[in-house]
Amino acid sequence: MNQEKLIVYSSFIQNLLVDQGMQEGWAIFLNVIINCIIVAIGLLIIGGLFRQLVVALFSAFSGKTKTSFDDYLVQSNFPRFIARLLPLSILWFLIPILFAESTFVAELVFALLKVYLVILWILIFRSILRSIHRYLEGKERFGDKPMESYVQVLMIFAWGIGIFWIIQLLTGYSIKSLATLGAASAVILLIFKDTILGFVASIQVSVNDLVRIGDWITFEKFGADGDVVEINLATVRVQNWDKTYTTIPTYSLISDSFKNWRGMSESGGRRIKRSIYIKQSTIKFLSPEDLERFKKIELVKPYIEHRQRDIEKYNAAKNVNKEIQINGRNQTNLGVFRHYMDTYINANSAIHKDLSLMVRHLAPTDKGIPLEIYCFSRDQRWVNYEHIQADIFEHLLAALPYFDLEVFESPTGTDFQKLN
Structure with a gap:
């Protein structure tokens, strides 16, 4: 069916209104409005059905292929952008029919449609770039490459070309003639430098x-x-x-x-990273009497018994002379206390068990041996976080004497008075 016949059909309402005695100008106006509403509804239905069809076809195709690139195309809305081309093509064909009585309106709608098409092609290009970026990120060869920067540079060029093209479509100036604005652009950049920097920064912060x-x-x-x-x-x-x-x-x-x-x-957690400085002179090997005394502490009893069986088995196999305690393998009060700290932290319901959790030695310093707790509290609120951290260290500091250990403290005036 050619456009001449469609124009005749599109004037049906206009002719009907004129036959009813309405002025021709009003009849033309109402005819255009009604036709536009009918076309808009039709395009929405066609566009929705075609979009579902294209998305379904892409999803089915991507599910059967081995490569993940087409999966990324679906995730970046590439099929949805492509599906918009059909209703736009239909609208492009119908514009001369809808506005047959007004060439000016038809040209205006054509110009707006061209602008939208330019933007649509930029969005399609962006979805392809995003898909390529995500695809290459999964490749070991490109894992350490700044792919995001390359994508951003290409998108800047794409939007720059698109803006110039839109200006050409709206004003009729060619892209080449726009190059003569270089001198004026330099002046504008100098005057509005801070504003432009802020604008660019706000875009980068958002993107x-x-x-x-x-x-x-x-x-x-x-x-x-x-x-x-x-x-x-x-x-x-x-x-x-x-x-x-x-x-x-x-x-x-x-x-x-x-x-x-x-x-x-x-x-889901807030980091706790703090050390207790142990006085080095209080660290010692544990005697059988010490081990029996420490076994009364419930959190370390299973550890001491299991560890001691391994140590005794090793020392017996090596025929170690235990007249001197340093020979062979031995437990220390610092090691038992470190395990106590670890068990206590793991048993604390306020600590996030799915995140990093450990108790570790740091290098000895002139203030003692740092025994650091590294974990995350479940509650991220500042006040509650500080309470959780305080409860943990208050308990551990109070527990130190039970392991014959002391916290390092710099001497004060009272300490020197006691010496005198």
């Missing part, structure tokens, strides 16, 4: 998801330590824990280093 409203960030350069409450073109506003506000230039978020605690919030 790279560096900061969101509600994130806890620490920015030592500006004295900021608190929640982000506002992000705009020029500044980021942070409410510190003392309820003061700090304003940070948006560009600083991409030019300087800062700490975002969002990862901690999403992990």
Whole structure:
């Protein structure tokens, strides 16, 4: 069916209204409105059905192939963007029919449709780039390559070309003639440098998801330590824990280093990393009497018994002379206490068991041997987190004397008085 016949059919309502005595101008206007509504409903139905068909075909095809690239195409909405081309093609064909009485309106709608097509092709290009990025990320060869940077550069070029192309479609100026604006652009860049930097930074912050409203960030350069409450073109506003506000230039978020605690919030835990400094002179091998005394401590009794059986078996096999305690293998009070700390932390319901959890030695210092606890509390709220941490260390400090250990402390005036 050619366009001439469709134009005749599209004028049915117009002719009917004219026959009923309506003025021709109003009849044409109502005819266009009704036809546009009918076409819009039809295109929505056709577009929805075609989109479901294309997505289903892509999903079925990707499920049968060995490569994961087509899976990433589906995840990046590539089929949905492609499916939009059919209703747009139909609309392109129908525009001269819908607006046969007004060439100006038809040209205006054509121009808007061309702009939308340019944007649609950019979105299709972006979905392909994202799919390639995700696909190459899974390859060992490209695992250490900055693929995200390459994608961003290509997208900047794509949007730049698309904007120039849209300007050409709307104004009629060729892309080559736009190059004459270089001198004026240089002046604009000089005058609005800060605004442009803030605009670019705000886009990068948003695209790279560096900061969101509600994130806890620490920015030592500006004295900021608190929640982000506002992000705009020029500044980021942070409410510190003392309820003061700090304003940070948006560009600083991409030019300087800062700490975002969002990862901690999403992990489900808050890190506890603190050491107890053990006085080195209190560390010793355990005698049989010490072992019997320590067995009364329930958390370490199974460990001591199991460990002692292994040690005795080893020493007997090696015929070790135990007249001197250093010979062979032995247990120490520090080792038993370290196991006590580990067992106590594991038994604490406030500690997250799915995240890293350990008790470790650090290198000896002039302040003693650091015995560090590294774990994560389940409760991330600051006050509760501090209470959990305090409860743990209060208990462990009180438990030290039961293992014949002492915490290192620098001598005070009272200590020197006792010596005198």
